[in-house]
Amino acid sequence: MTTTWAELVGTALLGTGRRGGTPEELLDAAALAVARRRAGVRTAAAGARPATAPHDPRPPLPEAARRRLSLLLADRSAGGGGGSRRGAAPNLAELLPQWLAEADARGWAAPPELLPALLDAARARTDLRPDALALAGPRGLWLAELNADWRFALRAGAPGVVPDTGDPGAVRTLWEEGLFAERVALLARLRARDPVQALELLRSGWAAERAEDRLMFLDSLREGLSLQDEPFLEQALADRSRNVRATAAELLSALPGSALAARMAARARTCVAWDPTAGRIGVEAPYECDAAMERDGVVAIPPAGRGERSWWFGQVVDAAPLATWRERFGGRTPEEVIALPVADDWQADLHAAWCRAAVRQGDASWARALLGPAPAPSTAVSPVGDPAKLLSILPAPERAEWVARFIAAHGLSEAFQMLAVCAVPWAEPLGAAVVDALDIARDAGSYPWSFSGVMGLAERCMDPAEADRAAPLAAVPAESADTSPGAGAYWAEAFQRLVGTLRLRATMLAELA
Incomplete structure (x- = not known):
């Protein structure tokens, strides 16, 4: 057989x-x-007995939480929650990431008997890997050494793989001999602890690294970026890889005090000026993209359908420090600068560039000014730039309040990306606004599956305390001539799933506490 x-x-x-x-x-x-x-180890010819599993000093999960993890791992519908999903039962696969993050935050250790299933889940879903491997801890890594299917855990930079960054010898050995993912994880940990030491490590073998590796290593400098990184990044502007040069230029432009930012500011001042005679901002876009501009990160060839001059102009302005404009326009605030009229249909290009600059430089005052108050119901929705990106740099409570006002005025159709950048759990005004907007959509006879994406977000992101607010909507409404046949039952089912998921999340949190 x-x-x-x-x-x-x-x-x-x-x-x-x-x-x-x-x-x-x-x-x-x-x-x-x-x-x-189920044993978690592939059978093979008898050999040396494996080393004993290392001790995990963390406390074991409470019994209720252990049973919950077993249920979540047994649900193998990974990636569920799509628009066609029906039924009132919560989607356990979508709750697993949140459960893992909470368990890690509380410092629990995974039960040994669930380690194989936990590693299988991490193998199947890369989004689970950081939290799943953290929960698996040293015993998970020990088990991964015994099964080739789980070797990804040894390359993922999980706790226990990366040595203590206080041990220079171990750090140097891993940097010179480790796998790429291990080196990236090492650099990230070292960067968080000692940015200068991480930069020196990066310098040590920079010229010998592959272009794609240099790009990933350079990207790690975003954490703790400072003017101490400027000399290294200036050298990277001459790198043989175009992508490395572009990333170095982007990082330098995020440092308003860098020499590159000063060069971009000088170029931007030649393009944008106040015209007192006309009472508006005048724009004179560049007529060429010279070698110096290209070295500083300006891409010469525009995308299809975009004019060269407007393309170069946008790149120059979005790389200039935003403080340039306060000085350029007589000390005006961001709100006052944005309110100034712009000549010759250049306003959209100028404001879009300022939006990108605000996001890149993390300037909340400019983001706030560019967003403005949430549009009133009578106002057409025509946001400047990407509102979700501008919102992402505002404090979490302010972000939630702005989106709640936007939804109250305009509904959910334009708000999906904005909801995705709001802190979880959503603050109370936002959760209430989402529930009210869904209720309005149901009463208006809308198709429930048109809002499946928002409903899925609400299940994962709403405060569990909001379950009682949504509970009355779980009843099947009476159908009228204005509603689609059967839509009421679908809506009721969706709200039942929302309420059930919120209550399950509350239970999960209590079990982990």
């Missing part, structure tokens, strides 16, 4: 009469194969 799982499945499908053996032998072989798979 065959013994590999694939062969057993083939025999079951074709029949033992064609493959040989008896049904009893097939069942015995399948039972043995299942036991081997």
Whole structure:
């Protein structure tokens, strides 16, 4: 009788009469194969006994939380929650990331018997890996060494793989001999602890690194970026890789005090000026993109359908420090500068560039001014730039309040990306605004599946305390001539799922506490 799982499945499908053996032998072989798979270790020729699993000093999960993790891992509908999903039951696969993050934050250790299922889940879903491997801890890494299917854990920079950054010898050894993911994780940890030491490590073998690796390493400098990084980044502007040069220029433009930012400010001042005679901002876009501009990160060739001059102009302005404009326009505030009229249809290009600059430089005052108050119901929705990105740099309570006002005025159709950048759990005004907007959409006869994305976000992001607010909407409404046939039942089902998910999240949090 065959013994590999694939062969057993083939025999079951074709029949033992064609493959040989008896049904009893097939069942015995399948039972043995299942036991081997559940053991978490692939069978092999007898060899040296593996080392004992290391001790995990963290406390074990409370019993209720352990049972919850077992249920979440048993639900293998990874990636569920799509628009076609029906039924009132919560989608457990979508709750697993939140459960793992909360368990890690509270310092619990995964039960040993669930480690194989936890590693399988992390293998299937890369979004789970950081939190799943943190929960698995040193025993998870020990187990991963014994099964090739889980070797990704050894390359993922999980706790226990990356050495203590206070040990220079171990740091140097891993940097010179480690796998790429291990080196990225090491650099990230070292950057958070000692940015100068991380930069020196990066310098040590920079010229010998592959272009794609240099790009990833350079990206790690976003954490703790400061003017101490400027000399290294200036050298990277001459890198042989175009992508590395572009990333170095982007990082330098995020440092308003850098020499590159000063060069961009000088260029921007030649393009934008106040015209007192006309009482408006005048714009004179660049007529060429010279070698110095290209070295500073300006991409010479525009995308299809975009004019060269407006393309160069936008890149120059979005790389200039925003403080340039306060000086350029007589000490005016961001709100006052944005309110100034702009000549010759250049306003959209100028404001869009300021939006990108605000996001890049993390300037909340400019983001606030560019967003303005949430548009009134009578105002057409025509946001400047990307509102979600501008919102992302505002404090979480202010972000939630702005989006709540926007939804109250304009509904949910334009708000999905904005909701996605709001801190979880959503602050009370935002959760209330989402529930009210969904209720209005239901009463207006809208199709419920048109709002499945927002409903899925609400299930994961609303404060569990909002369950009682949504509960009255879970009843099946009476259908009228204005509603689509059966839509009421679909809406009721969606609200039942929302309420059930919120209450389940509350229970999960209580179990982990």
